[in-house]
Amino acid sequence: MSMIAMSIPPFPTFIRGGEYTFHKGERHFSRVFTVFDLLYVKKGALYMQEDEKKFVVKEGQYVILVPGERHEGYDDCNEQTDYFWLHFVIPGNEFQIVEDKDLDWSFVYKKEPTFTEVGYYQFHIPQWGEVKRREIVEQQLETLLTTRDGDAHVPDDYLKQQIQFSEFIVQLQKEAFSIPSATEKVCESAMKYIQENYKKPVNMSVLKEELNFHPDYLTRCMQKTIGISPMQYLTHYRLHHAKKLLAETEYKVSAISREVGIDDVTYFSKLFKKVEGTTPMEYRRLVHRK
Numbered sequence: 051m052s053m054i055a056m057s058i059p060p061f062p063t064f065i066r067g068g069e070y071t072f073h074k075g076e077r078h079f080s081r082v083f084t085v086f087d088l089l090y091v092k093k094g095a096l097y098m099q100e101d102e103k104k105f106v107v108k109e110g111q112y113v114i115l116v117p118g119e120r121h122e123g124y125d126d127c128n129e130q131t132d133y134f135w136l137h138f139v140i141p142g143n144e145f146q147i148v149e150d151k152d153l154d155w156s157f158v159y160k161k162e163p164t165f166t167e168v169g170y171y172q173f174h175i176p177q178w179g180e181v182k183r184r185e186i187v188e189q190q191l192e193t194l195l196t197t198r199d200g201d202a203h204v205p206d207d208y209l210k211q212q213i214q215f216s217e218f219i220v221q222l223q224k225e226a227f228s229i230p231s232a233t234e235k236v237c238e239s240a241m242k243y244i245q246e247n248y249k250k251p252v253n254m255s256v257l258k259e260e261l262n263f264h265p266d267y268l269t270r271c272m273q274k275t276i277g278i279s280p281m282q283y284l285t286h287y288r289l290h291h292a293k294k295l296l297a298e299t300e301y302k303v304s305a306i307s308r309e310v311g312i313d314d315v316t317y318f319s320k321l322f323k324k325v326e327g328t329t330p331m332e333y334r335r336l337v338h339r340k
Contacts, residue, residue: 051178052103053226054114055146057160058171062086064215067136067195072096074130077123085137087115090191094131099124107133111180112222116147134191138215150176158223173223181225183234185241189276189283190218192290217277236261237275240268244284248291249311252284288312289325296334303330 056062065085072078078098089096090112098105098113100121105113115121117139161170181187194214197207224231239261244252254265257280261268269279276283288310295306307318322330 051150051176052147053150053174053176054116055148055172055174056140057144058173059168060141061212061216062138062140062219064194064211065137065139067134067191069132069134069195071133072127072131074128075126077126078121080120080122082118082120083115083137084117085139086117087121088134088136088138089113089115090134090136090187092132092134092188094127094129094133096127096131096133097123097125105178107178108180110184111178113178114175116145116177117143134195136191136194136215147177148174173219174226175219175222176226179222179225183221183225183238185238185245186234186276187218187221187225189241189278189286190214190221192286193277194218214277233271234275236263236268236271240272240280241276241283244280244287248284248287249309252311254280285321285325289322292318292322292330293326293333293337296330297337306330 072094078096089098089107091107091109093109095109096105096107096113098107098115098121100115100119104124107113158171158173160172161167194211197211197214224234240257240263243257243260254268257263257268258265263271265280272278272280272283278286292306292310295301295309296303299306301309303319304315307313307315310318312318312321319330322328322333326333328336
C-alpha cells in the first residue's frame with residue numbers, strides 16, 4: 051500500500067470537515083479535487099477509486115485521496131455508511147507517494163533541533179489504513195469537528211482546530227507504528243470504562259479505584275492523548291448519547307437525563323446548553339426541522 055511522505059514542520063493545514071451518511075444503494079460522486087480528502091468510516095463501508103487504485107474502506111479504516119487525481123465511488127454501499135470527511139492541504143504541495151515500509155520514530159525523526167534551528171521529521175502516513183486505537187482517533191475527530199461544528203468563526207476557534215488537526219496527523223503517524231505507548235493504553239482503559247459505565251455515577255475517585263491509577267496521572271494521559279480530561283470525556287460521551295436520544299426518540303428530557311447517568315435534569319439542561327449552545331428541546335426541534 052502507498053504512503054504519503056511529507057516533511058514536518060510545517061504541518062498540513064486543516065480546511066474543513068464534517069460527517070456524512072450514505073444510505074444503502076448510494077455511492078460517492080466523481081470529482082477531481084484540489085485538496086486532500088480524508089475519509090474515515092465509523093459504520094458500514096465505502097468503495098472508493100482513485101484513478102486506477104481501488105480502496106475498500108470499512109469501519110475503523112480510512113483513506114486519503116490526493117489532490118489532482120479523480121476519485122469516486124466504484125460501487126454502491128451495501129448498508130448505511132457513516133463517515134467523517136476532512137479536507138486539508140500540505141503547504142507548498144510538498145509531498146510524495148512512496149511504497150509502504152515498516153516504521154518507527156527513529157525512521158521518522160530526521161534532524162535534531164538546536165538552540166537556533168528547528169528539528170525535522172519525515173512523516174509517512176499510509177494512504178489507506180486501519181486504526182488500532184479507534185476510541186482515540188474517533189474522539190480526536192469528534193473534538194476537531196465540534197469546535198464551532200467545523201466552521202470556525204473567530205480566530206481562537208480556527209487556531210484550536212489547526213492544533214487539533216496537527217494532533218490528529220501525529221496520531222495517524224503513530225497508528226502506522228505497531229506498539230501503542232503506555233500513555234495511550236492508560237487513556238484507552240479510561241475511555242473504555244467510561245463508555246461501559248457512563249449511565250452510572252462516575253468521578254475521578256471511581257476511576258482511581260477501578261483503574262488503579264492516580265487521578266492526576268489519568269488526567270495527564272488523557273489530555274496528552276485526546277486533548278481532554280476524563281471528566282470532559284465523560285460529559286462529551288453522555289451528551290453524545292443524549293443528542294441521539296433527542297433526535298431519535300420522543301423521550302422526555304428528564305428521562306434522557308437519567309438514561310445518560312445524570313439524575314438532576316436541571317443540571318443536565320444547563321450542561322447541555324453550556325456545551326452545545328442550545329437547550330435540549332431547542333436541539334430536538336432543530337434536528338427535526340432538518
